[in-house]
Amino acid sequence: MSEAPHRPRRFIGSRRLHQIKNDIAHNPSKWKDHKKLLGSRRLGYAYHTWRGAVNLSMPIEIIAAPTQQHQYNHHDVKIKKKESATSSFDEPQGATDSVEKSIEIEAGIEQCYRVACGFEDYPKWAGSVQHVKVLEEEAPGLGRRVEYAIGAFGQRLEYTLEYAHEAPERVQWRAVDGSVKLLVGSYRFEALGEGRTRVTYKLAIDPGFPVPGLLKQASTKLIVSTALNELKRYTELPSTRAALEAAQPAWREAAKTEEEPVKTEAKSAEAKLHRQDTATLEAAATDSVEKSIEIEAGIEQCYRVACGFEDYPKWAGSVQHVKVLEEEAPGLGRRVEYAIGAFGQRLEYTLEYAHEAPERVRWRAVDGSVKLLVGSYRFEALGEGRTRVTYKLAIDPGFPVPGLLKQASTKLIVSTALNELKRYTELPSTRAALEAAQPAWREAAKTEEEPVKTEAKSAEAKLHRQDTTTLEAAATDSVEKSIEIEAGIEQCYRVACGFEDYPKWAGSVQHVKVLEEEAPGLGRRVEYAIGAFGQRLEYTLEYAHEAPERVRWRAVDGSVKLLVGSYRFEALGEGRTRVTYKLAIDPGFPVPGLLKQASTKLIVSTALNELKKYVERSQVST
Incomplete structure (x- = not known):
């Protein structure tokens, strides 16, 4: 042989x-x-x-x-x-190469779904998409078979996708024709409340030609990450939101469902402004600037100066002209026309304001020469007649400005405005004028502060305000992370708020004592000793409970300079819960910035992992 x-x-x-x-x-x-x-x-x-x-x-x-x-x-x-018995949209054998990532968008679940499934609009916002054609619809406005040409893996890929819709919670797809060997994916949409949605994109792709494994995985990650960022940016654009709000989706109309009419035009306009302001700020986050300053004046005095728009030319050097076009209430301008000097040019625009006197005022440009302008002032009473004012601003003048110059100019605008506000507010003549007369909006409202009903309620409200403002002020050092736990929302909440059990499962906690309860089993003031930053830290935390969705806390006594944090609990169904931990901490002694950030990340990550392990172990034992 x-x-x-x-x-x-x-x-x-x-x-x-x-x-x-x-x-x-x-x-x-x-x-x-x-x-x-x-x-x-x-x-x-x-x-x-x-x-x-x-x-x-x-x-x-x-x-x-x-x-x-x-x-x-x-x-x-x-x-x-031969066709398998399993669903054609099931995850393929290439699952080891699939990539999944989530992003949160400042828009409702239906708006996000409509943008993600508005396939023929993809070339407007999805950079890699060169051509789209809907060949067949599942329902009016919901494409079933869609033809694409995209740039990926350094080549032009042409293929046809088949979609399965579960509007507005999910859409899945797979390649049924074209140059790719395998392409399956899905978007999941999860309403988070307050007009926010979490979108999760999962994708597995094999282009059908040789690509090194690491490069293929990296390219898929880039596709997913880029798509989510582009979806977020486009959905949050004011023009997109306006278009979505102006017309109902065809599939919704076909189903004969009607949206509840808006109750009042004013309320609708304010809500829209709030959403657009937040969304645009988020979209422009890379260019936004935030800075704080402390002023020797009360919170109401600072608010009145900052919102006394027609007095701006007296103290704000760059402001050349101001005219209040419309008022929200006496003395509180709603639409204000400006001319200022910035970026070496004269900019003219109209701002629309939303007031939450005397804690906050927000604005956005609704007309004029600027492409984008959104901002806010936050006012925080520090006691003893002092106020912290935080100014946040994002601006795009609408003409070419180098990135570094734009950022530097925005920083200069913010810094200069705060210094000028401080200087003018602290002038004896300004203080005298403010003390001599009550603000028009205060007199018009004729509202008297309602006496505090109970000490506990007052403390909780104060805690909520201080927690939020302090966290925002410390945003550069705060850390936020989430984890999913195989247990119900109430069980997770009970473990996270069972403070005296912390030494059983939280490794860094050396001592816990509940000093006061808000309700039976819900500690309000809790004394701790923990190991962190290489030292023993002793402090007392004050808690505010919104069981079982959220618990927040701040340090009110002890060796730490600043400690604020929160747990958020989100039921995912099928006995699973997403827990999000946010923390900002300043131990009060010198720690290098990178080490402090890394230590805070470690604290957050370790706490979530220990919480998950303990809760799931308790599940098994019971």
Whole structure:
């Protein structure tokens, strides 16, 4: 018997197949012992090469995957596939290469769904998409088969996707035709409340030509990350939001569902302003600037100066002209026309304001020469007649400005405005004028502060305000992270708020004592000793409970300079809960910035992992 050739050796990929090859080469009757091979087209080619060498006459069945039966044809080396019994949208065998990522968008769940499924608008905002054509619809406005041409992996890929809609919670797709070998994916939409939505994108793709594994994984991650960021940016654009709000989706109209009419125009306009302001600020986050300053004046005095728009030319050097066009209430301008000097030019625009006197005022440009302008002042009473004022601003003048220059100019505008506000507010003449008369909006409202009903309620409200403002002020050092726990929302809340049990599962906690309760089992003031930053920190936290969705806290006594944080609990269904931990801490002694940030991240990550482990262990034991 002639020795079998070594040519196909490179096609054989495991010890088991080498053994098969050797068996068949030296004893042709051995083929019966190997009638079924687990493998692929490559193995079929190897087999048939050996078959020719040893003159075997019977075929061997090749099974490529548990969900697909392949009949191998050695004449033309092609695989004939039969449809599996599983869903065509199930995750494929290439799951090890799939990528999943989430992002939060300042828009409602239906708005996010409509943008993500508005396929023919993709070329407007999805940079890699070169061509889209809807070939068939599942329902009016919901494409079922869609033809694409995109740029990916350094090439132009053309394919047709088939979609399955579960509006507005989910949409899934798979490639049914074209140049890609495999493409399956999905968007999941989860309403978070307050007009916010979490969008999760999952994708597995095999372009059908050789791409190194690491490069393919990195490219898929880039596709997913870029798509989510582009979806967020486009959905949050004021023009997109306005278009979405102006018309109902065709599939919604077809279903004969009507949106509840807006109750009042003023309320609608204010809500819209609030959403757009936040969304645009988020979208422009890379260019926004935030800074704080402390002023020797009360919170109401600072608010009155900052919102006394027609007095701006007296103290704000860059302001050349101001005119109040419309008032929200006496003395509180709602639409204000400006002309200022910035970026070496004269900019003219109209701002629309939303007041939350005397804690906050927000604005956005609604007309004029600027492309984008959104901002806010926050006012925080520090006691003893002092106020912290925080100014946040994002501006795009609408003409070419180098990135570094734009950022530097925005910083200069913010810093200058705060210094000028401080200087003018602290002038004796300004203080005298403010003290001599009550603000018009205060008199018009004729509202008297309602006496505090109970000390506990007052403390809780104060805690809520201080927690939020302090966290925002410390935003550069705050850390936020989430984890999913296999337990119900109430169980997670009970463990997270079972403070005296912390030493059982939270490794850094050395001592806990509940000093006061808000309600039975819900500690309000809790004394701690923990190990952090290489030292023992002792402090007392004050808690505010919104069981079982949220608990917030701040340090009110002890060795730390600042400590504020919160747990948020979100029921995911099927006995699972997402827990989000946010923390900002300043130990009160010198710690390098990078080390402090890294230590805070470690505290947050460790706490979430320990909470998950303890809660799920408790589940098993019960």
